[in-house]
Amino acid sequence: MNTNNTTILYVEDEENVREMLSRFLKRFCKELYVAQDGAEGLELYKKHRPDIVISDIRMPKMNGLEMVKAIKAIDVSQLILLLSAHSDSEFLYEAINLAVDGYILKPIDLDMVNEKLKNLLNRIQNRKAAQKLKESEKKLKLLSQAIEQMEEMVRITDVKGNIIYVNPASVKHTQFSQDESLGQNNRIFKSGVHQKEFYDNLWKSILGGNTYQNILINKKKDGSLYYDEKIISPLKDENGNINYFVSTGRDITERIALEKQLKKLATKDTLTGIYNRYKINTIIEDEIKRAKRYGEIFSLIMLDIDNFKKVNDTYGHDTGDYVLQEISRVVLGTIRKTDSFGRWGGEEFILVAPHTNKDEALELAQKIRKNIEKHLFEYVKQITVSIGVTQYTTNEESTTLIKRVDNALYEAKANGRNQVAFL
Missing domain, CATH: 3.40.50.2300 (Response regulator)
Structure with a gap:
């Protein structure tokens, strides 16, 4: 270019x-x-x-x-x-x-x-070409060389959605040839993913004379789905009547996949696959907002692996990593779907338990402790954990809440490890 x-x-x-x-x-x-x-x-x-x-x-x-x-x-x-x-x-x-x-x-x-x-x-380049076409609003010039050479998919339809033009990029991406597209309705690209309400909103917008922008999940001829970043603009005649719609689309499937990957990286601990500290902090703040607004309760459970340094020093860091992963699996198999479990750092983990009072949190913590104690770990055989528990109090901020559960954990370790303490 x-x-x-x-x-x-x-x-x-x-x-x-x-x-x-x-x-x-x-x-x-x-x-x-x-x-x-x-x-x-x-x-x-x-x-x-x-x-x-x-x-x-x-x-x-x-x-x-x-x-x-x-x-x-x-x-x-x-x-x-x-x-x-x-x-x-x-x-x-x-x-x-x-x-x-x-x-x-x-x-x-x-x-x-x-x-x-x-x-x-x-x-x-494509934006400038598309903008120029939109401003001209001359339907007889829509089949210009600029559109033919655009990498973005371009389709022109009548007000009922019947296709009267597709550019080469559209043919390439959708696998429908010009002969297979012309005269057909846009429905040939429907994936079945979107609900009727989605398309109702689309038509309401463009029939109202507005330019519509959104990401559609569309279908190619071979049945495969792709994310289509779509802009649909109405073309009006000299009297202001809408006669045609021109749409430009771009296949952003790879970008969506990357964003999903990055989103996972931003919220998940890479070793264990559970939530990371950043995500858990976000969940705690959200729970506090709900508690302040609706008067709901929740509890925090923090656990630390007993004598974990000895595991690393004796068996090596690979075994230490295995222990962290295995404990994550044991805890995930113990907690409820509504609970959020994450790695706080090193060998420390934290659990956010919504709608859970002191007694319920202590019962859950003891269940986690016992399940880990009786679990058979390769090489190291048995692992125990110390657990701190606390319940959110009215109008409390996250810093004091986390500090208190950390103190409860310290008390459990100071009292001999492999036990649960509440503060």
Whole structure:
């Protein structure tokens, strides 16, 4: 693509990374604006309004996510790539909700950057072509060379949804040829996933003269499903009557899969597969909000593996990892579906038990302790745990609640281990 008019804003606080990637990015744009932190990046964005924003997440003054929020408030359609390290898992869940256009993990792979940028540059070109077609509202010119060459799927239908045009990209993605598409109704792409209400809302919007934007799960000719990022615009005649609809779509199945993967990374402990500390903290805060609003009760249960250092020192860290995984399985097989279980750090675990009072929490904690005690672990044979239990009190904040359950755990260990204590 011709990049003579493309502008890029690149925000990175690490000097070596910034200099290396800046040299590479200059190949793709007319002008490259470079900032060292989010605050400086936001000012450059407001001044120059670049086509593409590329930003690291961890930065001083204003981090990348804060800057992206501010940018999205200015222009929700701004194209943004985020650079993220594997250690940034606590930020990934929030990054997904910001609906950025791509993620590049550090250390940076320039081939990946090249691929991502080419995709964004094509989208810029396609946006401009589609916008030009929409503004013209001249149906006789819709079969232009620009649409024929677009990588996005383009379909034109009448007001009943009957197809009168599909571009080559649509043929390629859906596997329906032009002959198989023309004259058919859009229903040939329905996946059966969406409810009737979903399509009712779609038609209500476009028949009302509005442009409709959403992600549809559609079906190809071979029956396989794909995520279609769809924009549907009504085309009106000189009297304001809607005669046609033009839709552009982009297959974002791979992006959705990546977002699901990143969402899992952001909320799950990689060793045990249970919730991580970030996610458990979020659940605790949500339970506190419900408790304050509706007067509900809940309890926390914190457990720690007794003499775990001895396991690592005697049998090695592989066996230690196995013990952590096995305890996670035992606890998951003991608790209720409504409970949330996560790894707090090291050999400590925490359980959030909604609608559970002191007596119920103590009963559950004892059940967990006994199930772990009687479980036969390979190599180490027997493992025990000490458990602290506490119940949420009215108008309490998370810091004091967590501190109290931690103190209860300490009391259980101080009293001889392999027991339950309540505070």
